[in-house]
Amino acid sequence: MPQTHQASPAPRYVPVAKPLAEQIAEAIDCRSxxxxxxxxxxxxxxxxxxxxxxxxxxxxxxGAPLDA
Known part of the structure; x- marks a missing residue:
């Protein structure tokens, strides 16, 4: 039996990556x-x-030494 419509995949949410500097700043500020x-x-x-x-x-x- 022929299909009457094409099923398209559901759109996926892909978050926009933050700049690395921003990720690092947030990670440093968050103690967890x-x-x-x-x-x-x-x-x-x-x-x-x-x-x-x-x-x-x-x-x-x-906690790494600064000269490492």
Missing amino acids: TPLSQLLRLMAALNAEGGNEVLRHKLRARI
Whole structure:
């Protein structure tokens, strides 16, 4: 039996990603951010060649030595 209409997939909500600097600032301010998330943000910052001020703040929040 032929179909009379084409079923289209339901539109999916895909949130717009925040800039990395904003994600890091929020993670630093929120004391309930898991260490794993902080480490992922650090890896993303290192891959991006990000800003040293953010790197120092993130390391301080993680607890890593600043000269590491």
